[in-house]
Amino acid sequence: MPDPERPNPPLWRWTPARYRALLRTQGPGSVQFRTRIAVLTGAIAVGIVAILFAQLADAAGEMFEHMAAARWWLPLVLTPPAFMALAWVTRRFFPFARGSGIPQVIAARDDPDAATRTLISVRTVVAKAALTIGAVLTGASVGREGPTVQLAAAVMGVSHRIMRVPLRAPVVIAGGAAGVAAAFNTPLAGLLFAIEELASAYEQRVTLLVLSAIVIAGMVAQSVMGDYVYFGVIGAQLPIGAALVIAPIAGVAGGLAGGAFARLVLAIATGTNRVAAWSRRRPVAFAGMCGAVVAVLGVATGLTWGTGYSAARAMIVGVDAPAWFGPAKFVATLATAVAGIPGGIFAPSLAVGAGVGNLLREIFPGQSASAIVILGMVGYFAGVVRAPLTAVIILSETTASRGLMLPMFATAFVADAASQWVCREKLYLGLARTFMPSAPPPDR
Missing domain, CATH: 1.10.3080.10 (Clc chloride channel)
Structure with missing residues (x-):
């Protein structure tokens, strides 16, 4: 039995060997x-x-x-x-x-x-x-x-x-x-x-x-x-009764439109249809045709160039925008995305979503225009990338509209489901397969 008057031996003693072992595993030279x-x-x-x-x-x-x-x-x-x-x-x-x-x-x-x-x-x-x-x-x-x-x-x-x-x-x-x-x-x-x-x-x-x-x-x-907010501090809100009606409609409209965009991009990037086959045989000529579409739309509208940030922000703060902006920006972004040139679709998708929300404003004229536009952005973005939580958080952080969180969540989850009716495969995962030579064929 241990002697009660004798102190217990220390559980760990700093010997040179143990110190060297600690340096090997966690010191400045360790992995x-x-x-x-x-x-x-x-x-x-x-x-x-x-x-x-x-x-x-x-x-x-x-x-x-x-x-x-x-x-x-x-x-x-x-x-x-x-x-x-x-x-x-x-x-x-x-x-x-x-x-x-x-x-x-x-x-x-x-x-x-x-x-x-x-x-x-x-x-x-x-x-x-x-x-x-x-x-x-x-x-x-x-x-x-x-x-x-x-x-x-x-x-x-x-x-x-x-x-x-x-x-x-x-x-x-x-x-x-x-x-x-x-x-x-x-x-x-x-x-x-x-x-x-x-x-x-x-x-x-x-x-x-x-x-x-x-x-x-x-x-x-x-x-x-600096501590900036991407689209500015909007702080949009909706009454609960209006949100119960608007959120599902924005989710379905945005999800269907976003799913259509994803399906069209994947159909050309990974499909076997005639347009996809021709684009792979004549990629430079196809890119020129896409550029012509972008140029004609841009000259005709003056609003579909670039990211669409200015137009989206104007609609968020309540400025009236033409009803054709959303469809025109959709086509311009689609033509750019399938042209085979470098560039992202995040910001243009938010602009198209603002156009979707701008169309929904006509159905609910008595409600907050900013809130409806933001819900349209959430719905379309979630429909394109199929990441509903990201869609909600990115819009809440870029507009400081945290009072709209619950309607945004409802819109995003409805949009995610509606998008799958049109395009079962996630857009980025489908495009990632084009960089994986041994990957199995995509599931449509």
């Missing part, structure tokens, strides 16, 4: 420590890169708008051949830079280290940024958020290569989500986007480092740009 440094420094770099890319894209958009306002005919001459040139350069030299950038990050999860040489390589993302700026300069209906996701994943790859640690799938997801958080100044939306879209499963384990990457990138972006 664990270097992994943490790689993620944290990568997250800081993501915030800086996202802001620089956003400023360049916004400046390019303003430059094009000034050119189009000074010479209305210029887009008719410039945009179609520019689309052809962008498509040719992308297919010939940078095939992994085409499209949004989010499908590439989804595809990169399977083999992250190999993806740093292809899907999220420095060469690919530098070309992606430059070609996206080129698309914005020529009036394409593109956003910068999807490319930012691919840029952010590549930045994480570089930080891990510098620290000589392996790049793993959760960190790729964290990098992409940090890109969303920094692009919109919406950290919660970045987290939910990682769970809903990039991870493709709610069971995906989100570690402390993943959360840290999202928060740090968002803080860096906020420290540079």
Whole structure:
């Protein structure tokens, strides 16, 4: 029996051997420590890169708008051949830079280290940024958020290569989500986007480092740009009785329209129909036709160029907009998305959703115009990307309309169901298959 008067021996003694073992496993030279440094420094770099890319894209958009306002005919001459040139350069030299950038990050999860040489390589993302700026300069209906996701994943790859640690799938997801958080100044939306879209499963384990990457990138972006709200502080609300009627209608309308967009994009990108077959045989000519559609719509309306941010914000604050804006922006965004040029669909989808909400305003003239437009945006965005939680949080954070949360949730879940009536496969997952040579055929 132990002697009660004798003190118990210590459970842990700091011997030199144990100290050396601790340094090997958790010290500055350990893989664990270097992994943490790689993620944290990568997250800081993501915030800086996202802001620089956003400023360049916004400046390019303003430059094009000034050119189009000074010479209305210029887009008719410039945009179609520019689309052809962008498509040719992308297919010939940078095939992994085409499209949004989010499908590439989804595809990169399977083999992250190999993806740093292809899907999220420095060469690919530098070309992606430059070609996206080129698309914005020529009036394409593109956003910068999807490319930012691919840029952010590549930045994480570089930080891990510098620290000589392996790049793993959760960190790729964290990098992409940090890109969303920094692009919109919406950290919660970045987290939910990682769970809903990039991870493709709610069971995906989100570690402390993943959360840290999202928060740090968002803080860096906020420290540079200030505590801004993307669309401005709107604070829209609806009475509960009106919300019970409007939310399901906005969900069905937005979900059907968003599902139609996703189905059309997938039909051309992965389908076997005549249009898809011809676009693959003559990709440059097809891109020129898409550019002609964008140019004609832009010249005719003056509103369908670029991200559509200005038009969307005007509708959110209650400015009357033409009823044709939503359908026209839908066609311009579809033509840009299937042209095979780099560029995202996040911001243009929000603009199309604002157009859907603008149409619904005519049905409910006595209710808050801002609230109806926001519900239209939630419904259409959820219908396109099939990520209802992300749709709600991204609109609540970009408009500061937290009083509209419950109607937004109802709209988003109805839209998600309605979208599946039109297109069973998720858009980004279907596009990601085009970057997976051994993937099974998509399920329609």
